[in-house]
Amino acid sequence: MSSFSSLGLDERILKSVAELGWSTLTDVQSQAIPLALDGKDVLVRAKTGSGKTAAYGIPLIQRVLSARESSTSSVVRALVLVPSKELCQQTSRMLKSLSSGCSKVVRIVELSTHTSVAVQRPIILEKPDIVVGTPSRVVAHLQAKNLVIRDSLEMLVIDEADLVFSFGYEDDLTVIIEYLPKIYQAFLMSATLSKDTNKLGRLVLHNPVTLDVDERQAENDDSQLTQYHIRCEADDKFLLIYALLKLKLVRGKSLIFVNLIDRCYRLKLFLEQFSIAACVLNSELPVNSRMHIVDEFNRGIYDYIIASDERLDKQQQAATRTKKTKKQRCDTHFVSNCSTNRRCMWLLCVASRKDKEYGIARGIDFQGVENVINFDFPPTVDAYVHRVGRTARGKECGTALSLVCPGEEEGRLREAVKRLSKGEVTADSVKPYQFKMSEIDGFRYRVMDGLRRVTQTAVREARLKEIRTEIINSEKLKAHFQDNPRDLQVLRHDRNLHPLPVDEHLKHVPSYLVPAPLKASFKSDMPNGKRKFLMRGFRANQTKGSRRKSDPLRSFKFSKQERQGKRAKLE
Structure with missing residues (x-):
């Protein structure tokens, strides 16, 4: 199968695919979509950028549309788990693009973690068709009884499956599995196959079909990606x-x-x-x-x-845990010395914590x-x-x-x-x-x-300055600053961070330093007018007359009569 029309998809999905400008199927899509439409569990390994999101997104939307024809009740039919917040938003946007032709029928909700569970509760209670979120946020809604999937869920997708355990979601997945129904269709998508992927597959898959699309694409990849090292x-x-x-x-x-x-x-x-x-x-x-x-x-x-x-492996995380803890204490001490408001200092310390997702x-x-x-x-x-x-x-x-x-x-x-x-x-x-x-x-x-x-102090100051600026720009703390305007004033008037001095001569590459093989093709980034001005001033200073006029010891003249008059006055 080389075209989307050969898959027997709904016309509204084909319209959305056409709007995205897709004309042919990728290898992973041509293999995975027919299996998914047949109701089989699928474990897919394919390289990044091969079209894995559409490979499971199109079957999800197709199944929701088919269920809508026989039942008008609103229930959560599909759950998509992703390991990071960025991927959560990206996946949600792609699914909405694939369902743009049927957006009034298929409702997709993204459980972004930058909003609280209480704020998302009304949206979840409306029972959207597809829910996209990280495992930790899904567990929070399941335990709060906002999200009910035991009797309605038909499809489960875990994207970047080999990364889920390394992000610390093992316990969250164990909780989610307890809420799943006995019968459902599952997809595991990954760029690599590892022990964690196989372990996760045993938990959620039932007699899966394994697709290793990378083997077929090996010859094509040689001409696309060129890799070097120095x-x-x-x-x-x-x-x-x-x-x-x-x-x-x-x-x-x-x-x-x-x-x-x-x-x-x-x-x-x-x-x-x-x-x-x-x-x-x-x-x-x-x-x-x-x-x-x-x-x-x-x-x-x-x-x-x-x-x-x-994201380091477990051995490196254990080896560097003590060092990181000591460094975090140094950063906290530095923030406390720079800030004049305890609440402002708390905001900086909270923002400086690393996001585990x-x-x-x-x-x-x-x-x-x-x-x-x-x-x-x-x-x-x-x-x-x-x-x-x-x-x-x-x-x-x-x-x-x-x-x-x-x-x-x-x-x-x-x-x-x-x-x-x-x-x-x-x-x-x-x-x-x-x-x-x-x-x-x-x-x-x-x-x-x-x-x-670029000293360690300059690095730390730049790091804190970036955090302070992004806190102000982020919508996450907008409500807090509206209720506490003095915090925002103190945050903006914290210690001024002076930029590092930049020498004018370092901005440009002089032609005499350019390697010989590149001189023919390389053009200096110094403006022509500035170069001519500097050369004109240099040549002017090199002329003999100008140097004599500018040197008072060489231009000084004293006549014989003036010397005799000065001597007579002294006598």
Whole structure:
């Protein structure tokens, strides 16, 4: 099956698909949708951007429309569980787009966690057809008896299934299973298959059909995704990222991944020294701010996003728990010293807590990403697959570049190449990028000059400034500030954060520092008028007459008669 019309779908669904501009089925859709329409449980492994959301979304809507023809009662017929708030909103938007032709018949509700359970209660009591939410929020509504699914639920979907357990939802899923009916159809969608996925499948699936679509797409992926790596020292990463961006070796919309929030702001402040604008995306920002950044990036407002991918494996979480706890105490102490209002300090401390449902490397629909740069190499191979999956989505091409330090990161790179070469993950092997460090040594003094100014204090101040700004902009605390306007005034008049000094000469790349192979194609970003003005002033100062006139010791003259007159007066 190559077209949606061959699936026997409702005309209203076909109309919605046509409005989205989809003409042909992807591999995962052509295999999964017929099985889902036949009522079978399905476990799907397919790469990011292959159309998994539509693969289960279309059968959901088709089944709701069929049930509506035989019964007019309003009940919850489908439940979609996703691991993060961002993916919750994205999935809801996609389902609403697929049901735009029947929006008056099919009602979809998103249980976003930035609103309280009490606020969502009236919406849930209206019994929508499809509910989308994170497991923790669904459990809250089930226990509050707002959501009733035991007698009405027909379909259950768990998207990004391999990530559900790692986000700490194991207990929540156990509670949800107790509320499920005895008979229902289930879907598990994932980019990778793991032990957690198999464990989850045993809990919710009944004689499932397993689809591993990645094996069929391996040959096509070779031409779409190109992967490189550069071996370098830790400090040379900043030199490389400067050269790649300022010399325009990396062009187009790019995602730059780091492993920690502090690294996120350190890299942002470093790039600001050279007038390179970038957005920061991490778990400390409110969910509304995170989604707004993604939307603006998709619209082409920003070219670079520095994202902190903080989801580590369980061993690394246990190893870094003590260090993180100590750092959180330091941040709290710093906030308490800067703030003059206890309530204001409390707001800052609450906002600085990491969102456990944050996940930016998985599932989020970044559109038009041409490059993914791993400034810090990911801790696991699966994390690497999900990061590079942000580019080369669908039929588009993309490039992934990883900066690798000798030692631990190099070991993880070898592990990734070993797995990729076995065909366990759909991607090409990671090739070495042909780049000579000697050609950019001329920029080293500039980079070190800018890096010295990005101190730990500057990073902490930038981090708190970002939190304060986003609290003001977020709708989450709008009601609190309306009831307590003095809190908003104190928050805005907190300690002023002075920006780091930016030298004028660091904004531009002088032509004499450009590597020889790039001089023919590279154009200096210094304005022509400014360059001519500087050269004219330089030449004027080099003329002999102007130098003599400007030097009082050379232009001073004293005649013989004046000397005799001065001597007579002294006598």
